[in-house]
Amino acid sequence: MKDTSSSSSNSSADPRQPSTARPYVPPRVSPQDLPMDYSGFLAMLFAVSGVMFRYKICSWIAMIFCAQSLANMKNIENDLKQISMAMMFAIMGVVTNYFGPARPSATKR
Amino acid sequence: MAARGNSPRRWAQAVTVNLLSGRDLIWYIFGVLSILSILTHELSRHSVHAAGADFEGFDFEEDESDDERDHTFTILPPSPPVTTQSHTPESHHGPPKPSDPVTKPSKIEEEWDEDEFEGFSTQIHDDLEDEVNSSTEGSASETPNLDSSIEKKQKKSFPGSYPLEILCVSFLVAFAVNFFTGKKENERIALAWVAKFAGKDAIFEKNFSLLGTGDGMNTPLLLKEGQDVFKFYASGRRYCQRLLATLELKNRHDLISKIVDLVLPKEETITFEVVMNDDAMENIVFAMGKKKLAKSMHKEEFDLQRYAGLMTNAPHGRKWVPEELLVVSESKEIAGDMLNDAVLDQVFGEKAYQKFGKWFISMHFSDQHYGSQKKVLKFKFIIPNQNDMGDMTRLVALVPYYIDLVGRYKLSSQARTKTVASRTKAAQEAYREMQNARQEELQKRKAEKKRLADEASVKLSAEAMRKREEKDRARQMKKGAPKVKMLRSH
Numbered sequence: 001m002k003d004t005s006s007s008s009s010n011s012s013a014d015p016r017q018p019s020t021a022r023p024y025v026p027p028r029v030s031p032q033d034l035p036m037d038y039s040g041f042l043a044m045l046f047a048v049s050g051v052m053f054r055y056k057i058c059s060w061i062a063m064i065f066c067a068q069s070l071a072n073m074k075n076i077e078n079d080l081k082q083i084s085m086a087m088m089f090a091i092m093g094v095v096t097n098y099f100g101p102a103r104p105s106a107t108k109r
Numbered sequence: 110m111a112a113r114g115n116s117p118r119r120w121a122q123a124v125t126v127n128l129l130s131g132r133d134l135i136w137y138i139f140g141v142l143s144i145l146s147i148l149t150h151e152l153s154r155h156s157v158h159a160a161g162a163d164f165e166g167f168d169f170e171e172d173e174s175d176d177e178r179d180h181t182f183t184i185l186p187p188s189p190p191v192t193t194q195s196h197t198p199e200s201h202h203g204p205p206k207p208s209d210p211v212t213k214p215s216k217i218e219e220e221w222d223e224d225e226f227e228g229f230s231t232q233i234h235d236d237l238e239d240e241v242n243s244s245t246e247g248s249a250s251e252t253p254n255l256d257s258s259i260e261k262k263q264k265k266s267f268p269g270s271y272p273l274e275i276l277c278v279s280f281l282v283a284f285a286v287n288f289f290t291g292k293k294e295n296e297r298i299a300l301a302w303v304a305k306f307a308g309k310d311a312i313f314e315k316n317f318s319l320l321g322t323g324d325g326m327n328t329p330l331l332l333k334e335g336q337d338v339f340k341f342y343a344s345g346r347r348y349c350q351r352l353l354a355t356l357e358l359k360n361r362h363d364l365i366s367k368i369v370d371l372v373l374p375k376e377e378t379i380t381f382e383v384v385m386n387d388d389a390m391e392n393i394v395f396a397m398g399k400k401k402l403a404k405s406m407h408k409e410e411f412d413l414q415r416y417a418g419l420m421t422n423a424p425h426g427r428k429w430v431p432e433e434l435l436v437v438s439e440s441k442e443i444a445g446d447m448l449n450d451a452v453l454d455q456v457f458g459e460k461a462y463q464k465f466g467k468w469f470i471s472m473h474f475s476d477q478h479y480g481s482q483k484k485v486l487k488f489k490f491i492i493p494n495q496n497d498m499g500d501m502t503r504l505v506a507l508v509p510y511y512i513d514l515v516g517r518y519k520l521s522s523q524a525r526t527k528t529v530a531s532r533t534k535a536a537q538e539a540y541r542e543m544q545n546a547r548q549e550e551l552q553k554r555k556a557e558k559k560r561l562a563d564e565a566s567v568k569l570s571a572e573a574m575r576k577r578e579e580k581d582r583a584r585q586m587k588k589g590a591p592k593v594k595m596l597r598s599h
Contacts, residue, residue: 014315015509021319021345024332039365060277064365067281071288071363074335098152 040069040082047089051096059093066090145282152274284364291361292336298495299339299356302379303330305498306505307341316509317352318345336362348389348516352508355380356492377492378470381508385484389516390476392528395447396437398471403435406471411479413437416531420444430457433466439531442524447474452510456503468493468501474515477532486511 043065050058066087073079307313307320307330314320321330322342332340341354358377360366394416396406407413420436423429424445430436434457438444448457456465470489478485488508493500520528 015346015513016316016318017347018318018345020347020350021317022351023319023344024322024342024351057273060273064277064280064284067284068363068365071284071336072360072366074338 039065043069043086047086047093050093056097059097062090287364288362294361295358301495301498313343316346317343349512350384353382379490379492381488383486384482390484391518391520392476393443394439394475395443396473400435403437407437412475412477428453431459431462440524465503468504
């Protein structure tokens, strides 16, 4: 758009001002303002239902959503707690569904 | 805060330095694959055991039922017909027929009726019948299933019987692989942008003295906030305090988002936010964007709604932006000054817009910005392909141009009076609102105090009443009791 000559003629000087440079201050975002972590919420939901109702597919879907939530995690300190809780539930669900006592209906395959 | 500052710095260093990227990737994949292989190994082991357990259970049942029948046979040596009949169910146990349990009891009944055994034998008969029924029924129902399933399971190999698990594990593996490839891709795009516009002798290098989030010397230029959000910070220029560019890329690292993106595509945008110096910006409220977007901005943005109006008619006698773009401005004069001839020629005019317009989303200048910073210029563009970064050069060049333009701009006296009037009005309204809010709070506090006082007084009055009652009783008692005169005899 502007070749350097016109910009320099406009500015007549280097536009930079090192004296006014300020270091970066990351903006403070309260945890309530953050966009909702849908995948984490869904992971919790599926994980709890998988553990309670002993549906294997629920536990697997919960694992997948946990993975997605982990991948999308932006702030390690804030988000890790909820995600780790959902992950524990999901792993618990998978373990109890496979290595625990089977559901009564599952034997009649 | 220090920890938060450190972790993005660490990420940013990983982005720009890229020393261990190759080795890291291999280790990550190795780790994931090893975990998954262990998991599948465990699953297969337990599935074999479970399958075996089914057979064992059945065997146990068979053994148990056989044992029980043996016991009954030992009880009944003196009754030969019983043994012959009980042998028949055993022989039938091998190749079972579902009709057997129905015929069995009838046969037994007939033989019993014929032989006319009573008492002890009828008891035995009942027990046997129950046993026969239960065992043959159970075995009949189970054995056909189990026989066929035994055969099926022996024929079928492991993967066939666990479709859900195979699917989910493979999806997780694909997710992990996609995470790393998508992450790399996003980083590459962000670095390409930075190399083009913030590298050596690039536009931002020439305009700002401090680039990047570090101390300026040998620090990474990009700040990575999540796998799809990158921030570029620059400071140290006249008229403005700082500039923050946020690159929002597609979620390439998330397989589910990638699949959703096929249906609902998302644009990759870059948002420039420039905070102007307090003395460098006049009372300007101006925005421009595509028609639909401009209208929604006018509704949603607080300052646009309050101070500005939609400019549907172009000012006559001069060039203007094409029909697709809509301007939201406080006054026509400001709009005209912001969209001067140079800008129209280069970017927003009829001809130029056809070439460069597809990368432009919106522009918003405001000195009454809703947020912590009041004097802000905002630009939003679409990021082109990694290889075509040069296409948005003119748009990016708009940023420093407008910083200078707005920094030097002086309103004419009429426009200034209008703007000042509207702002003072708004300030007064805000002040009044604040006053009202304060008064309401005070009233609330007073009401609460009053309520507490009332409650306290009620309690007190209850206590006072009790005291009064006690006093009354005491008086009555005194009245009732014989009066004893105390005489002082000295």
